Amino acid sequence: MEDKEFSDIIALISRQTGIIPRESHKSGILNFIEKRKKEIDLGGLDYYNYIILNKSELDILLNNATVNETYFFREEAQFSLLKTKLLPELQSKLGTSPVKIWSAAASSGEEIYSLYLLASSLGIKTECIATDINTSVLEKCESGTYKANSVKAVDGAKFNYLLSPYFTQNKAVQIPKEICAKIERNKINLSKPESIFPKNVNLVFIRNVFVYFTVEMRKAILQKIVDDSLAPDGYIFLSMNEIATIDSTIIPKGLEKCSDGNVFYFHKKVT
Ligand SMILES: C[S@@+](CC[C@H](N)C(=O)[O-])C[C@H]1O[C@@H](n2cnc3c(N)ncnc32)[C@H](O)[C@@H]1O
Structure with missing residues (x-):
């Protein structure tokens, strides 16, 4: 493939998703494009121009350009x-209302089911949303x-007992339909201000x-979550590595960085 064709496609992915692919990630994208x-x-077009003229191809590209690695009870x-x-504190503050939980880059759902199963095991009602x-x-x-x-023997193992009713052969997992139906799922692009x-x-x-994402994109998304999404007294969790890179200058007003042992997270102050 021509260098320009590939760099145009990478630039398109970045414009559409906010993702700035690293070299290893770029080689996965290149393999997909060659196969596709x-x-x-292509009707004589290069792949970039084919996507521009065939909008449905953009979704196919984006569905193959993201890194979706995830597992149950990660971190x-x-x-x-x-x-x-x-969770117990949130429940006591909310009384009989459910705790509303959003997995905002949910991938295939292991994260949202982990949260649902944990809360349910504590007798806590939830409203769960998975978006990607x-x-x-x-x-x-779904x-x-x-x-x-999707089930790990080290990180996450402490909570794998919550999956045990759903293990099928060889430690695969089938979440029952009634539980799947409780999770609302939506396509949301975090990088677009209009989302x-x-x-x-x-x-x-x-x-x-x-x-x-770039630092500017991280800042904009954190601000939008605080402004549009997070209830007072709510919490935001990034991965431990990611939160370590969040400089105090990009933390929105009203959000405090908290820690408990080695776990760091954000809390929206009640005003
Ligand atoms: C590595 S997975 C993380 C899954 C899960 N949160 C975890 O930590 O195990 C990253 C996910 O982010 C999604 N993603 C990438 N860019 C996105 C964007 N602009 N808006 C929404 N989701 C995005 C990808 O599709 C992918 O499923």
Whole structure:
């Protein structure tokens, strides 16, 4: 493929998603494009111009240009803090109202089911929303069907007992349909200012996606979550690596960085 064709496609992906792909990520995108070009009739166009003229191809490209690595109870220390402190506190503040939880770069759903199963095990009612830019991972979330590699033997293992009723052969997981149906799923592009974020959320998980964005994009998304989405007294969790890179100059007013042991998170102050 021509260098220009590839760099135009990478620039298009960045404009559409905010993602700035690293070299290793770019080679995965290149492999997809090479494969895709053999499957379709480009009608004499290069792939970039084909996408520009065939809008449905853009979704196909974007569904294959994201990194979707995830697993159940990832970063289990965060789930421990939710279990012992934050979820019970939220419930006692909210009374009979459900705790509203948003997994904002949900990938195939292991994160939102982990949150749902943990809260349910504590007798806490939730309203759960899973969103992603990638529609094929959201379909996987809807199916609730996972291979054994979504369950880890080290990180997350402390909470794998919550999955045990749903293990099928070889430690694969099938989340029951009744539970799958409780999760609202939507395509939301975090990078677009016009995207409509869920309202009045008590707990936002937005983990392992900031790593792909510029500092300016991280700042804008954090601000939009605080302005449009997060309820007073609500919490935002990034991955531990990501929160370590958030400089105090990009933390929106009204949001405080808190820690409990080695777990860091954001809390929206009550005004
Ligand atoms: C590595 S996965 C993280 C999954 C899960 N949050 C976790 O930490 O295990 C990153 C996800 O971010 C999604 N993503 C990338 N850019 C996005 C954007 N602009 N808006 C919404 N989701 C995006 C990808 O499709 C992918 O599913």
